[in-house]
Amino acid sequence: MTASLVISAPASGVGKTTLTLALARAYRDRGLKVQCFKSGPDYIDTAFHAAAAGRTSVNIDSWAMHRDEIEALVSRGANADLVLAEGSMGLFDGVAAGGLSGTGATSDIAEMMGWPVLLVIDPSGQAQTAAAVAAGLRDFRAGVRLAGVVLNRVASTRHEDLVRRAMAGAGIAVFGALPRHAAISLPKRHLGLVQAEEQGEVDGLIAEAACFVAEHVDLDAVLQSAACAWTAPCAARPSVKPPGQRIALARDGAFSFVYPHMLEAWRAAGAEIATFSPLADEGPDDSADVCWLPGGYPELHAGQLAANRQFRRALKSFAEIRPVHGECGGYMVLGTALTDGGGTRHEMTGLLGLHTSFAQRRMHLGYRLAELALPMPGYQARALLRGHEFHYSTIVSQPDTPLAIVRDATGVVVAETGSRRGYATGTFFHLIAEDR
Known part of the structure; x- marks a missing residue:
């Protein structure tokens, strides 16, 4: 007990x-x-x-x-x-x-x-x-x-x-x-x-x-x-799928919003995780078969990320032949530019055409149900994914192919569809689980 x-x-x-x-x-x-x-x-x-x-x-x-x-x-x-x-x-x-x-x-x-x-x-x-x-x-x-x-x-x-x-x-x-x-x-x-x-x-x-x-x-x-008569249930195999066998995961002060149960599920399924720090001008491990950029506070480090040429160069090289996915802040960094709260535009990695801005902040908050129109790491087209969106950035431009039809908890379609270009994909929502 x-x-x-x-x-x-x-x-x-x-x-x-x-x-x-x-x-x-x-x-x-x-x-x-x-x-x-x-x-x-x-x-x-x-x-x-x-x-x-x-x-x-x-x-x-x-x-x-x-x-x-x-x-x-x-x-x-x-x-x-x-x-x-x-x-x-x-x-x-x-x-x-x-x-x-x-x-x-x-x-x-x-x-x-x-x-x-x-x-x-x-x-x-x-x-x-x-x-x-x-x-x-x-x-x-x-x-x-x-x-x-x-x-x-x-x-x-x-x-x-x-x-x-x-x-x-x-x-x-x-x-x-x-x-x-x-x-x-x-x-x-x-x-x-x-x-x-x-x-x-x-x-x-x-x-x-x-x-x-x-x-x-x-x-x-x-x-x-x-003190209550509660007995913990038996452990079951988690249903979350890893995006690859060896995952290069961005992990530092700008990229740290990743659910612990996701990482545990990836490891339980046999995947390996190799972390790297974009803020330290590091690129993804070249032995990885997929790269994942979680959310965080890239807007607070936009100037440094823009200046870190080794990180940007290594990520672009990785994405030429292998999938790269970004969630929320990671998605913004995969875009072409990020305008900070002071109105200064910073060039990002350019793997996607997304341009986001914090100059005019507006809160986006709530559960999200996404039906994938295109595949993303770990999931095929038409998969239903459940997640959560919370950010204050606005979209200046999003020219790439929409990744998914995304709805809020009431079924209303939202504008933040995510996008895909080549091997790069991104979403504003943080993945929690698959709607199996």
Whole structure:
């Protein structure tokens, strides 16, 4: 048996990530093996989870994944003492149209796995009403069980007392209260949290948060609430296909948005991964049979990428006879130009005709279902792929042949079709799973 909890909240921005990291480190410091997961498509939080728990965290997504795929990923918790699954947005927030095993809501995962929910409640500007919110979440869906709450950003002792009394009256356990004045936070960037691997001080921040939470939260009571009759399912072979036998993977500060479960699935299928750094002016391993450029923050390094002639020359040579694929930021770098936020145009690799710009930012966010019109590495034409798109760039020009018909979660066709030219392909969405 493994103790398990879903960390959720009524909305985004309440403190789910910070509490998840703090609890993971606090229990790890007690000698427990902690396994984290991220419900939903956010590709940044899992790196922070790994830093806190010392184990790789992966995404589990009810819209993009079949139940057996989720169970295969969840099976890694079999040898853990505690599973902590961080939710996304509010507990019941998902898309309007259902996906492969749900709407993408955190509550889907909680019900599917039978994991109780620990709510983070921010009672700022409230007192007794916070208990009404928590009670409403508790009673909204019969298959979702509430373990209790942690109060965040409490204004004073009197404020805490009022909220605690109201929660007790509603039959809801309060495991702790975090004062409003606490200055524990993680740096932000326009796509969310700064990547964990970029932060030299991240370990210290997590340790500080763990100590703070241990002082204000009853860790024994939280652990007791997580004790449930849950047995991790047996591992199954992942369904994600590797794009080749030996994969040259761009990996550095400009290219790091790649789902951990994808890399694990590639390796499980027998593929090898050889990383290289475009920022260090490195090209793909010439012994590889495919090159993959994931997303990241190329717009922050556009000048350096444009100046790195060895990287650009080696990638062009590679693409003359072998496939190269880019996702989001990687797709932009495969294009002809990238205009940064200041309006400066930077020449990219030119493998595709795509020109993108951050001079006029506009958010593109949501699930994507793509029907391939042309093949891409690992998949043939007419394959159905599920992914997620999140960026602020706009398309100035995209002259190449569209790669796919891409729809959002409601079935509406979107303009970001991806494209193909020769052996080069690219998409704005990050691949999560195949819709088999």
